[in-house]
Amino acid sequence: MQPRRKPIARAMGGLFVLAAAIFSVACNSKVAATTDAPSVVPRAAVAVVKRQPVSNQLSMAGEFLPYQEVELHAKVAGYVRTIKVDIGDRVRAGQVLAVLEVPELNAQVVGAQAGVRHSGEEIARAKNELARAEADHQALHAAAVRLQQASTARPGLIAQQELDNADSKDRASEAQVEAAKSALAATQQQFEMSKATQSQISAMQDYSRIIAPFDGVVTWRYADTGALIQAGTSNASSAPVVKLAEVNVLRLRVPVPESLAPKVRIGMPAEVQIQATGEKLQARVSRYTDALDRSTRTMQVEIDIPNKDGKLAPGMYANVSLEIDARSDALTVPVQALLQSGDHASVLVIDAEYRVNTREVKTGVQDPSRVEIVTGLREGERVIVGNLGSYQPGEIVKPKESVISERGAD
Numbered sequence: 540m541q542p543r544r545k546p547i548a549r550a551m552g553g554l555f556v557l558a559a560a561i562f563s564v565a566c567n568s569k570v571a572a573t574t575d576a577p578s579v580v581p582r583a584a585v586a587v588v589k590r591q592p593v594s595n596q597l598s599m600a601g602e603f604l605p606y607q608e609v610e611l612h613a614k615v616a617g618y619v620r621t622i623k624v625d626i627g628d629r630v631r632a633g634q635v636l637a638v639l640e641v642p643e644l645n646a647q648v649v650g651a652q653a654g655v656r657h658s659g660e661e662i663a664r665a666k667n668e669l670a671r672a673e674a675d676h677q678a679l680h681a682a683a684v685r686l687q688q689a690s691t692a693r694p695g696l697i698a699q700q701e702l703d704n705a706d707s708k709d710r711a712s713e714a715q716v717e718a719a720k721s722a723l724a725a726t727q728q729q730f731e732m733s734k735a736t737q738s739q740i741s742a743m744q745d746y747s748r749i750i751a752p753f754d755g756v757v758t759w760r761y762a763d764t765g766a767l768i769q770a771g772t773s774n775a776s777s778a779p780v781v782k783l784a785e786v787n788v789l790r791l792r793v794p795v796p797e798s799l800a801p802k803v804r805i806g807m808p809a810e811v812q813i814q815a816t817g818e819k820l821q822a823r824v825s826r827y828t829d830a831l832d833r834s835t836r837t838m839q840v841e842i843d844i845p846n847k848d849g850k851l852a853p854g855m856y857a858n859v860s861l862e863i864d865a866r867s868d869a870l871t872v873p874v875q876a877l878l879q880s881g882d883h884a885s886v887l888v889i890d891a892e893y894r895v896n897t898r899e900v901k902t903g904v905q906d907p908s909r910v911e912i913v914t915g916l917r918e919g920e921r922v923i924v925g926n927l928g929s930y931q932p933g934e935i936v937k938p939k940e941s942v943i944s945e946r947g948a949d
Contacts, residue, residue: 583930584941585889585921586873593911594865595904601793601811603844603855605786607753610779612771614746617641619766624781626760630751637749637780639768648744651737658730665726669719676712683709755785758853789844789851793859794837795827802863803827809842810860816850824861864904869911875924877902877910886916887923887930895923895934 617639624636683705690697759782762768769777791811795803803824811820825843832839842859844851877900878885888898900915916922923930924941 580935580937581930583889583895583923583936583938584925585938586876586924586941588870588872588912588916588918588920588922590868590870590918591909592865592867593869593871593904593906593909595863596906597795597799597861597863599793599795599859599861601791601842601857601859603851603853603857604790604792605755605758605784605853606788606790606843607755607785608758608782608853609752610782611636611749611752612777612779613639613749613768614770615639615641615644615743616770617644617747617768619762619764619768619780622760622762622764622780624757624760626757628757630755630757630783632751632753634751635748636751636757636783637762639747639749641744641747644740644744644747647740648737651733651740654733655730655737658726658733661726662723662730665719665723669716669723672712672715672719676709676716679705679708679712749780751783753783753785754787755783758782758784784853786846786849786851786853789846789853790825791822791842791844791857791859793840793842793861794832794835795840795861797831797836797838799863800831800838803838803840803861808862811842811844812858812860813851814856814858818850820844866904866911869904870913870916870918871909871911872916872922873924874905874908874910876922876927878927887927888916889921889923889936889938893935893938895930895932895936897932 618641620638620640622637624630630636683702686697686702686705690702760780761778761782762780768780771777771779805824805826807824809822809824811822812818813820822842822844825841827840828838831837840861872886876886878887883899884902885897885899888896890896898915901913903911903913905911921938921940923936930936
């Protein structure tokens with residue numbers, strides 16, 4: 540048995556040696572193939588750093604509101620005699636919308652007119668009294684003067700008692716003149732008071748007519764003919780007669796977030812896209828509150844939109860884009876080229892030897908497609924856009940200039 544095992548062992552050993560030789564040859568062939576094959580240079584989409592306009596757009600929804608809107612109350616209580624408008628009616632400033640019937644006020648107007656006439660007659664009577672008093676005073680004063688002259692010319696001719704009586708009558712008539720003047724002044728003051736009362740009551744009577752304060756459209760009607768209307772000045776719960784809105788110009792009110800509120804300025808360009816009509820308009824900021832709403836932390840901004848043709852209605856919505864920041868000649872790169880890490884930003888720059896270098900930059904205004912580079916880059920340099928994690932600093936790449944749109948790199 541022993542002589543048979545030795546040949547078998549020798550044969551197995553030979554097979555192992557042969558297999559090892561074949562494996563060694565194969566490995567050497569692979570190494571040689573790898574060494575001889577040329578290296579593959581990765582391609583990289585790049586964009587050129589260049590100057591162009593860039594702006595930061597803020598888009599939000601806004602609501603159209605009337606330029607003015609008011610509920611018209613009656614200043615005096617009365618019954619609606621006529622109401623001449625209904626909802627949807629367009630009215631002009633100064634147009635009579637409704638007329639109230641106020642009988643007691645009409646009686647007060649008649650009484651005030653009579654008071655003015657009576658005061659006028661009292662003035663005429665006081666003037667006559669003054670004229671009579673002045674005439675009496677002139678006669679008595681002339682008599683007293685003549686007696687005094689005669690007594691001076693011939694002493695003892697006229698008794699002293701007679702002189703004293705003439706002088707007393709002169710002074711009394713002078714006092715009568717002053718009293719008549721005071722009576723006339725009091726009567727004239729009474730006349731002015733009567734006229735003021737008449738003007739006040741006539742003004743109240745004018746308030747029995749509801750007048751449109753501006754051009755607009757009637758958006759609601761609260762009363763009908765025959766309804767009793769309470770005076771708006773004496774009853775806080777009184778109902779208005781009609782509601783009027785000015786719609787030739789509408790206010791487009793937009794809430795701007797707290798972080799961007801300090802950048803809003805009057806005259807700032809705005810693009811308005813009206814949802815109901817699909818129309819796009821170019822407008823400008825008209826006004827803003829310059830204060831934040833505590834509940835929403837937003838600032839209300841208004842844009843005046845002309846509405847002469849009446850296509851727009853209060854309550855409609857519109858999408859508004861505001862140019863919060865704008866640069867006309869900024870050094871920019873596509874947003875796809877930016878690597879953001881916390882407060883730090885960087886880009887991958889390709890140098891003249893086609894090597895990738897990491898460069899820290901400081902950014903400025905950004906729009907949906909491009910970002911302003913304040914420091915860190917020069918005009919004409921090339922940066923990698925897209926798949927930034929696939930490249931390592933120092934790596935050699937083959938650049939391919941890419942066309943950048945708002946959607947990304949092509």
